[in-house]
Amino acid sequence: MTEKIDPMNVSAPEAEETLAAIQLMAQKTRRSIASGGTSITLIVTGIVWLVGFLATQFLSGAIVAYIWVGMSIIGSLVGVLLGSRLGKRLRSTSFNITARRAITFWSLLILYGITIILLARPTDGKQATLFIILFIMIGQLSMGLLISFSSVWWALPVTALALVGYYLLSDIFYLWMAILGGGGMIALGLYIRSRW
Amino acid sequence: MAELNETIHQPVRLRIMAALVTLDAGNEVDFTYLRNLLEVTDGNLGAHLRKLEEAGYISVNKVFVERKPHTYISTTAEGRKVFQEHVAALESILKRK
Numbered sequence: 001m002t003e004k005i006d007p008m009n010v011s012a013p014e015a016e017e018t019l020a021a022i023q024l025m026a027q028k029t030r031r032s033i034a035s036g037g038t039s040i041t042l043i044v045t046g047i048v049w050l051v052g053f054l055a056t057q058f059l060s061g062a063i064v065a066y067i068w069v070g071m072s073i074i075g076s077l078v079g080v081l082l083g084s085r086l087g088k089r090l091r092s093t094s095f096n097i098t099a100r101r102a103i104t105f106w107s108l109l110i111l112y113g114i115t116i117i118l119l120a121r122p123t124d125g126k127q128a129t130l131f132i133i134l135f136i137m138i139g140q141l142s143m144g145l146l147i148s149f150s151s152v153w154w155a156l157p158v159t160a161l162a163l164v165g166y167y168l169l170s171d172i173f174y175l176w177m178a179i180l181g182g183g184g185m186i187a188l189g190l191y192i193r194s195r196w
Numbered sequence: 197m198a199e200l201n202e203t204i205h206q207p208v209r210l211r212i213m214a215a216l217v218t219l220d221a222g223n224e225v226d227f228t229y230l231r232n233l234l235e236v237t238d239g240n241l242g243a244h245l246r247k248l249e250e251a252g253y254i255s256v257n258k259v260f261v262e263r264k265p266h267t268y269i270s271t272t273a274e275g276r277k278v279f280q281e282h283v284a285a286l287e288s289i290l291k292r293k
Contacts, residue, residue: 005200015289018210022283025214025234032233033219089229090219091268 033090039192040082042154046185048075053178056125102143109139126166126173133162133177154188200285201278203251208236208244213279216254216271224257224270245269253278 048071055067113135122128140155158181165176204213211234219225225233231241248254253275257268271279 005202005205010200010286010289012290012292015286018205019283019286019290021207021210022214022286025211026218029215029218029233089226091224091226 038154039189041079042185042189042192044075044078044082046182046187046189048072048182049185050178050182053174053182056129057172057174057178101146105142106139109135126170129174129177130162130166133181134159137162154185158185199281201282203247203253204279204282206244206247208234208240209248212241212244212248213253213271213275216269217276217279219270221273221276222270224255224268227267227269230269248275 051071052068055064059067113132117128117131120131122131137155137159144153144155161180161184162177165173165180169176204210212230215230215233216225227241231238234241236244245254245256249256252272255270255272257270259266259268
């Protein structure tokens with residue numbers, strides 16, 4: 001049977017100190033997990049966006065597509081590598097089911113995204129880019145809500161930035177997405193890693 | 197007034213529970229990761245984990261990952277409940293001040 005302590009035997013300063021220790025430990029745990037999960041996702045995605053959108057703004061022709069494909073492959077590989085490292089220290093007991101559902105979800109979202117873009121026939125590259133950003137952010141929001149609520153919120157400001165850039169700063173849309181979208185994600189990722 | 201749980205009130209066990217309860221339900225952490233997070237020795241952590249496991253507050257899962265043995269730790273539903281009660285008891289002490 002579990003031993004109980006009479007609360008009358010614990011002083012208020014002692015209780016306060018104990019609660020502070022609990023809070024400190026919870027904060028340290030959250031920070032440690034965030035530095036391995038959300039922050040890495042943000043930094044890797046941010047670098048892909050920064051390089052990809054800068055290339056789109058300043059270069060032309062097939063090289064832009066190659067840069068995007070190359071950066072996406074590198075980003076995915078780094079993500080998988082870091083994800084597997086994180087997975088060894090923190091794992092979900094329902095991981096296999098969740099992973100299968102996540103893969104199915106992203107596959108279907110990509111198929112739906114391609115179909116919708118083909119049907120909607122975007123007027124130019126910027127509109128097509130905005131469609132893709134919106135689909136990625138829908139996916140991020142859905143994954144965040146289903147798997148880990150702490151990683152959901154950053155998709156909302158990125159979506160807002162994309163919409164502001166598309167409607168108000170059309171001429172420098174790609175540069176806007178590179179610096180504020182990509183750069184913002186990198187800065188946020190670094191901030192979470194160091195301070196959160 | 198709610199009572200304080202002696203098993204949980206011990207400082208290292210309190211920090212173990214605080215760390216584990218912070219995780220989403222169903223998630224478990226590696227022994228080494230938890231040891232580094234708490235900054236304790238293997239032996240110290242092992243002894244406190246045994247106490248918590250015996251009380252039914254945590255679950256210890258030993259598995260092989262890439263042919264290496266790993267020990268994963270998570271809280272049980274009972275552990276989460278008892279920890280919340282413990283925190284509530286501490287807060288009630290502050291209110292009585």
